[in-house]
Amino acid sequence: MLSAAPGKKPPPAVTMVAAGGLLLAAMVVAVAFGSVRLGPGQVFDGLFDRGDPVARQIVWQLRVPRVLVAALVGANLGLAGVLLQGITRNPLADPHILGFSAGAGLAAIAVLVIAPGTPVGLVAPAAFLGSMASAAVVYALAWRGGISPVRFALSGVAVAALFTALSTAVIATSDLFTQATLSFLAGGLFGRDWSHFEQLWPYTVVAGSLTLVAAGWLNILALGDDMARGLGLRVERVRLMLAVLAAVLTGSAVAVSGLLAFIGLVVPHAARLVAGNDYRVVMPLAAILGAALLVVADTFARVVLAPIELPVGIVTAVVGAPAFLLLVRTRT
Amino acid sequence: MSGGAAPLLEVRDLCVRYGSRTAVDGVGLQVGRGEIVALIGPNGSGKSSLLRAIGRMRKPDAGSVRFEGTDIWRVGAREYARRVAFLPQAPEAPSDLTVEELAWRGRFPHRGLLAAASKADRTAVEGAIAQCGLEALRGRPLATLSGGERQRAWIGLALAQEPELLLLDEPTTFLDIGHQQELLGLLTRLNEARGLTIVMVMHDIAQAAHVADRLVAMQGGRVLVDGAPTEVVTAERIEVLFGASVTVLRHPESGAPIVVPAAFLRGGQASRDLDRVTSEDGQ
Amino acid sequence: MHRRLLLLLMVFAVSAGLLLVACGGDDEESEGATPTSTVGIGGTGTPTATAAAVYPMTVQDRLGRSVTIREQPERIVAASPSAIELLYAAGGEAVARTTTARVPAEVASLPDIGTAERPAYERMVAQNPDLVLADASLQAQFAQNFESSLAGVPVLFVGAQKYDDIAPSLELIGKVINNPEQAAVASKAMTDAKAQVQASVAGKAAPRTLILIGAPNDPFVALTDSFVGDLAEVAGAENVAAGEPQSGPLPGYTKLSLERIVAADPEVILTITAGPPGGPSLADGIKGNPAYATLSAVKNGRVHNLDVEVFLQSPSPRAAQGIKDLAALLFPAAGGGTSTATPAATGTATPR
Numbered sequence: 001m002l003s004a005a006p007g008k009k010p011p012p013a014v015t016m017v018a019a020g021g022l023l024l025a026a027m028v029v030a031v032a033f034g035s036v037r038l039g040p041g042q043v044f045d046g047l048f049d050r051g052d053p054v055a056r057q058i059v060w061q062l063r064v065p066r067v068l069v070a071a072l073v074g075a076n077l078g079l080a081g082v083l084l085q086g087i088t089r090n091p092l093a094d095p096h097i098l099g100f101s102a103g104a105g106l107a108a109i110a111v112l113v114i115a116p117g118t119p120v121g122l123v124a125p126a127a128f129l130g131s132m133a134s135a136a137v138v139y140a141l142a143w144r145g146g147i148s149p150v151r152f153a154l155s156g157v158a159v160a161a162l163f164t165a166l167s168t169a170v171i172a173t174s175d176l177f178t179q180a181t182l183s184f185l186a187g188g189l190f191g192r193d194w195s196h197f198e199q200l201w202p203y204t205v206v207a208g209s210l211t212l213v214a215a216g217w218l219n220i221l222a223l224g225d226d227m228a229r230g231l232g233l234r235v236e237r238v239r240l241m242l243a244v245l246a247a248v249l250t251g252s253a254v255a256v257s258g259l260l261a262f263i264g265l266v267v268p269h270a271a272r273l274v275a276g277n278d279y280r281v282v283m284p285l286a287a288i289l290g291a292a293l294l295v296v297a298d299t300f301a302r303v304v305l306a307p308i309e310l311p312v313g314i315v316t317a318v319v320g321a322p323a324f325l326l327l328v329r330t331r332t
Numbered sequence: 333m334s335g336g337a338a339p340l341l342e343v344r345d346l347c348v349r350y351g352s353r354t355a356v357d358g359v360g361l362q363v364g365r366g367e368i369v370a371l372i373g374p375n376g377s378g379k380s381s382l383l384r385a386i387g388r389m390r391k392p393d394a395g396s397v398r399f400e401g402t403d404i405w406r407v408g409a410r411e412y413a414r415r416v417a418f419l420p421q422a423p424e425a426p427s428d429l430t431v432e433e434l435a436w437r438g439r440f441p442h443r444g445l446l447a448a449a450s451k452a453d454r455t456a457v458e459g460a461i462a463q464c465g466l467e468a469l470r471g472r473p474l475a476t477l478s479g480g481e482r483q484r485a486w487i488g489l490a491l492a493q494e495p496e497l498l499l500l501d502e503p504t505t506f507l508d509i510g511h512q513q514e515l516l517g518l519l520t521r522l523n524e525a526r527g528l529t530i531v532m533v534m535h536d537i538a539q540a541a542h543v544a545d546r547l548v549a550m551q552g553g554r555v556l557v558d559g560a561p562t563e564v565v566t567a568e569r570i571e572v573l574f575g576a577s578v579t580v581l582r583h584p585e586s587g588a589p590i591v592v593p594a595a596f597l598r599g600g601q602a603s604r605d606l607d608r609v610t611s612e613d614g615q
Numbered sequence: 616m617h618r619r620l621l622l623l624l625m626v627f628a629v630s631a632g633l634l635l636v637a638c639g640g641d642d643e644e645s646e647g648a649t650p651t652s653t654v655g656i657g658g659t660g661t662p663t664a665t666a667a668a669v670y671p672m673t674v675q676d677r678l679g680r681s682v683t684i685r686e687q688p689e690r691i692v693a694a695s696p697s698a699i700e701l702l703y704a705a706g707g708e709a710v711a712r713t714t715t716a717r718v719p720a721e722v723a724s725l726p727d728i729g730t731a732e733r734p735a736y737e738r739m740v741a742q743n744p745d746l747v748l749a750d751a752s753l754q755a756q757f758a759q760n761f762e763s764s765l766a767g768v769p770v771l772f773v774g775a776q777k778y779d780d781i782a783p784s785l786e787l788i789g790k791v792i793n794n795p796e797q798a799a800v801a802s803k804a805m806t807d808a809k810a811q812v813q814a815s816v817a818g819k820a821a822p823r824t825l826i827l828i829g830a831p832n833d834p835f836v837a838l839t840d841s842f843v844g845d846l847a848e849v850a851g852a853e854n855v856a857a858g859e860p861q862s863g864p865l866p867g868y869t870k871l872s873l874e875r876i877v878a879a880d881p882e883v884i885l886t887i888t889a890g891p892p893g894g895p896s897l898a899d900g901i902k903g904n905p906a907y908a909t910l911s912a913v914k915n916g917r918v919h920n921l922d923v924e925v926f927l928q929s930p931s932p933r934a935a936q937g938i939k940d941l942a943a944l945l946f947p948a949a950g951g952g953t954s955t956a957t958p959a960a961t962g963t964a965t966p967r
Contacts, residue, residue, distance in 0.1 A: 035728075035735035057766045058737040183756070190733045191760040216445045222429075223437060226420040229389050231493070232413030232441035277426040278433065307729030307738050308714055 012281040015274060019285055023071070023292040030067040030299040031059060035306035061193065069192040069256060070298040071291035072204045074263055076253035078290020079211050081264035082271065082283055083246040086218040087239050088153040094264035095131075095250035098156030101261075102163035103134020104254040108184050109170050123184065124199065124255035131251030132244075134159055139243055147239055187258035188312045189298050196256045203252035207245055208287060214242055215279035222277065262316050263290050266324050273331040293320050338401045340365040340529055341386065341497060345395035348381045355381035357553035358395070365496070366527045368519070370534045370544035372564075374574050378553040379533045380421075380501055386531065387418035387499045399497070413441035417495035419486055421502045421533075427475035431466050431485045432457070434474065438492030460491035463525075464518060480511025484518065491522070498522075500532035504539060512536075516543045541565050542588045549573055565589035668793040677751040677784055678758065678772040685769075687793050688746035692739050694761075695731035695750035696924065697774050700931035701781070702748055705788040706797030711742045718929065736764035746791065750774045751784075752930075775930035776867075777845035778938065781805050785932065801932055808935035809849055812942045816851035822945050824852035825881035825912070827897060828868065828927065829889050834897060836876075841867030843887065843926040846934055850941035855879035873906055883945060884912040886920050887927050896920045919944050 010018075032043050038055050045051025046059025077095060084093040084100075095101050107130020108123045139147070141155035167185070183190075217238045220228045228235050250264070271286035297316040301309055341363040348356035356378045363369050371379035385392050388404050397404045404412055417438070425434060438460065439453045461470055464484045474482055483503060490498055503519075504512040520543060522528045534540040540547055541561035549556045549564055551573055557564050570578045570591060577594040671685045693699035693709045696716040702709055703719050712725040713734065726742065729735035731753045739747060749761055751774035761770045771791060773784040782802040789798020824847055826837035836856045837844040844854055844867065855876075862870040884907075886897035898920035901907050912918055921941075925933045 034737050036737045036741040054740055054743060057740045061766060062737050062740065062764060188733075191736065191757060191764060193760070193763045195763070213445050216440070220437060220440050222426055224420065224424040226384075226389055226418070227423050229409070230387055230413060230418030230420070230499075231437065232408070232410035234409050277429050302735070307727050307735035309729055309733040309735065 012275065012278070015281065015285060016288070019274075019288040019292070023288050023295070026292045026295040026299070027067050027071065030070070030295050031063045033299060033303050034058065034063055035302060065194040065197045066189055066192050066298070067295055069196050069200060070189050070294045072197070072200045073189070073253045073257040073260070074267075074290035074292070074294030075208065075287040076200075076204055076249040076290070077260065077263040077294075078267035078271070078286040079208060079283065080246040080249040080253070081266075081290075082268040082279070082286045083211065083214065083218070083242050083249070084264070085268050086221060086279065087242050087246070088149045088156075089222070090149060090153045091269065092265070093153055093156070094261075094268075095246065095254075096259070096261040096264060097160060098153065099134050099138055099158075099160035099163055100131050100156075100247055100250040101254050101259050102160045102167070103137070104128070104131040104251055105185055105259050106130055106163045106167045106170070107133070109167050113170055127184075127255040128251035131254055132247045134163060135243055135247035135250075139240065146236055184258040186311055186313060187260040188301075189257055189294075190309060192256065200252055200256050203248060207248045207252075210245055211249075211283050211287075212280070214238075214245060215283040217242065218279040218283075219277075222279075260294075260313050260316065262313070262320060263293060266320055267293060270324055270327055273327050293323075339363055340367075340400060341531070342398040342401070343382070343386065343395070344398070346382065346385055346392050346397065347394035348378070348385050348390065349393045350381075354553055356385065356392075359550075359553070359555055361548060361555065361558070363497075363529060363531055365529055366523065367546060368523050368530045368532075368544045369546045369548060370532055370540035371548050371550060372534055372537055372540050372573075373550035373556070377550040377573075379548075379550045381553075382550065383418075383499055383501055383531065383533050387416065388412050389418065410441045413493065415495055416497045416499065417490035417493040418499045419490050419501065419503065421505065423486055425474055428473045430471055430473055431477070431488065432461065432470040434485055435460050435466070435470075435488045435492045438489040441493060456494050457492050460488045463491055463522065464488040478511070479507050480514055483507060483511070483515055487515075487518065495528070497529045497531065500530065502533050502535050505535055512539065519543065537565060537570070538588070538590045541590075542583070542586065561589055562587075565591060567594075668790070668795075672791070674771070674787060674791060676772040676787065677774060677780070678755055680758065680772065682769050682771050684746065684771075684791055686745065688791065690742060690744045691746045691748060691792070692728065692742050692744040693748045694728065694734050694739070695748075695753055695774065696929035697753075697931055698748040698750050700929055700933065701773055701784050702788055702792075704798075704801045704932040705785045705792065706794035706801075707788060707792045709748075710744065711739065715928070718924065718931070718933070736761075739765060744768050746771060748773055748788070751780075752776050775934075776842060777840070778805075778809065778842075778849050778934055781930065781932060781934060805932060805935050808938060812850055812938045816942055816946055819851065819946055821851055821853035822882040823855050823879065824883045824885060824945065825855050825876060825879065826885045826887075827901065828887040829897070830900075832900075833870075834886075835862075835865060835868040836871045837887075838867050838869055842930050843885070843921065846926060846938050847885065847941055847945075850938045850945055852883070852885075852941070852945050855881050876907075877909065880910055881912050882915070882917060884910070884918045885941075885944070886918065887923050888920060889923060889927070917944075 031047065032038070032040070036058055038046070038058065042052055042055035043059055046056045047064065049056060049060045080100070081094045084095060084098055085091060087093075104127040108127045111123055111126040138152065138156045138159045141159065142148070142152040144151070217233060220231050220233045221235070221238065223231070225235050267286050267290040268282070270289055271282045275281040275285050293316065294312070297319045298312050300319055301312040301315045304310065339362040341361075343359055343361040346356050346359045347354065359378070359382055361382075371383060373379045384390050386397050388409065391405060399407075399412070399416065435457045439449070439456060442456075443449070443453060461467060464487055466484060466488050469477065469481060469485070474485060477485060504515055507515060516539060519530055523530055544561060546559065547561050547564040548558045549569065556573060557569060565580055567578055567580050570576060570580070579592045579594050581590045581592055582588070583590055668687070670687055671683055673681055673683045676682050690710045691702060691707055692711045693702050693713070693716070695713055696718070699709050699712055699716045699722055700718050703722070709722060709725060711728045712722040713731050714727050714729055716722050726738065728738040728742075731750055744765070745768065747761065747765055747768055747770045749757070749770050749772045751772040753774070754761070755772065758770075758772070771787070773788060775781045775784060782805045785798045785802045785805070786795070789795040826843055826847060827834040828837060828843070829835045836859070837854075838859060838861065839845065839848055839854050839857050847854060856869060856871060859869050859871065861868065884901060886901060888894070888897040898918045901918050902913060907913050925931070925937045
């Protein structure tokens, strides 16, 4: 099979095991630490939903679901980033820059404006639909007898700018109680619980597995449209399916976490720097790295100034940027 | 080698339009099994568009392309890719992709998306690497290869597809003379050893005449002349095709025609004409 | 290039180190917050023999939610500065406070549960509370969140968006903690203060008033439905921004162009400085800004800085003194109650 290149790239199996170990370690630390100090025994018991009721509530009802939600959101955004960078063959593409999340934001705000009393739980499906709709708009705008990657990227940037501006305009001119909207726009994982986990995991599992199938297509798409056609790939159809997949991953994540930039942009690069060019390795690796990054960032956000909680979007950049720079320096 | 009644490839009344511009205008063409056919002509003559239509890159606006008697749009894309390989003029790839990884990409039309590599896959890839002389380069990223090595690597991918027909768009354009020779030698060997049928667009008439069994000269989207190199390459036809005044010589060993500009004799007239032709085409 | 990157990494490392130090210190301090220290401090609003409240009791909180309290609350967590002030005024005591809560002074020693905007639920849980007082204006969006995170602990939303909300919140808390007497006293103080202020300003020409909050270069203007706007109205001000639409994102506030402000020519400008304590006040910024120089309020020296806690961050019974001070600022000659000449002495207005 695909033997790894000699030299800098480790074999895929080693990479995956290492990354999986990293994620596991991050999740253990994330569950073990919080604004309340618990002993290892309490944490361990809490993981099985037993023992001291306070520790159990903290570990099993507060930390575990939040850590899991962070992992799923991070994985979704990482995968969506890989897909979009692959479709557009543009290293700067990500769900945020291409307007997928801006659509989610606008939809969430629109719902709160039209029906201010909407429970927060109903904002999530709206955000999901908004993400899908903006993906459709970007796609339609880029279509002219076919999708050119450049046109796709440029349409995305334009739609992102437009939707963001519309969101701002709606907020500025409405007199709704905007606390919920604002926290959605800022993004974060504060107060995420089991219900959010239950809402998100089916998307991650289903769409995530499909990305593994898609990885083979992306490998071929990376050779250019002509070569891909020559190899029997139905380029337009595949690109559409991949875009839908990216929109589902983004929409489901954004619906739970609000708008979080950076992960979708940087994680795919990190995965490629580590694993090379085979999307069958890059794809699962990006999911794991995205999950690990958000879990670590969220733990930082909760613990560093505890009990004050930092906005996780900022922490993601603070934690992720140095790690990424290090990677860039050592791997390129 | 020419196999039986039905030609391997048959193009009938083919038209390809881009907007209001007609790139290919009612072309008919037959290619027999084992032939090497070179498409020549000035820029914008439609030779690349014809090749792309044959490669199933684009649906024809009229007419048909048949492979072994069947319209190529009536077979699936993957199925066609198992029999016909297409190499664009300047293919792109991630720079850190290795030669061997690239060759494996050629197995895509043969494999299920999640299927593990089969013995046949391995044999095909190893065969392609060996035939293209890529053994020593297999672990090298494409970015570290010379132009000639890289072109061989791409042909390795095409061979891993195990095609019966190989389509190439100006395969020697970016190569120096040594690598051009090496590449054409490789193509000739593949043709002789595997009976691989080759249709390629070529820029250099002398090279085309040297390597091809048949030349198809195109102009304005039509086939001007289709025949053996010695028939096609005459001073009059080159004048008509390219608006260039040339002298046609013979290769002292093979007897293949060699085109030399007559412009050396008549000042700058021919090169001015050439400029005019190319700027009008502007594709 | 290499050196610059090293420098960058060092900056990151140093800042990360600082954060860790800050974190470590905090952890140590919060050691008392661990579930081991569960010695019940108990409410001083202890049950008296006189008015025996009946538990379990079900009440409507300030969000209209139905809340059932099974037993007399002994361990109360107040999740905002406003909630904690209301609780103490109603005769209760808390076992934990939010980061910025400092009134009454004794709460400073309580374990910290983070900010009202993003409270650390696990610290609340660790306090083993039997009642959580949440903030009806800051935390309404977290209603479900509080319930799912606190595992069956009753969550009562209290707080005030306007002056008249304070008394009902006090009474509600008094009822729930079984100390209705003190709550009634506190509640009556609120209504008395309002009646007194309104009587003192009755019949006087309401001064055109502009209320600014934020940074000098781009402040927000308080509308009448903001807390400070309501207090000013109670104290007899005519808000020059009344009827303006909100600009977002802050509910109850808007942006007004300087032209509109100049045209309205306010006689009094009230400012709330939303910056770090000890920094320059918004009032000083306004006085020193040539753009505002033509306004009557500036020319007549009637630009006053208001206390950020009382008028913005922590709507509480301190608003009773707040409206008296406001009346004194708005009607200086006649006097607006007890603290006539020197509102600074009362502490709610800080003319600095």
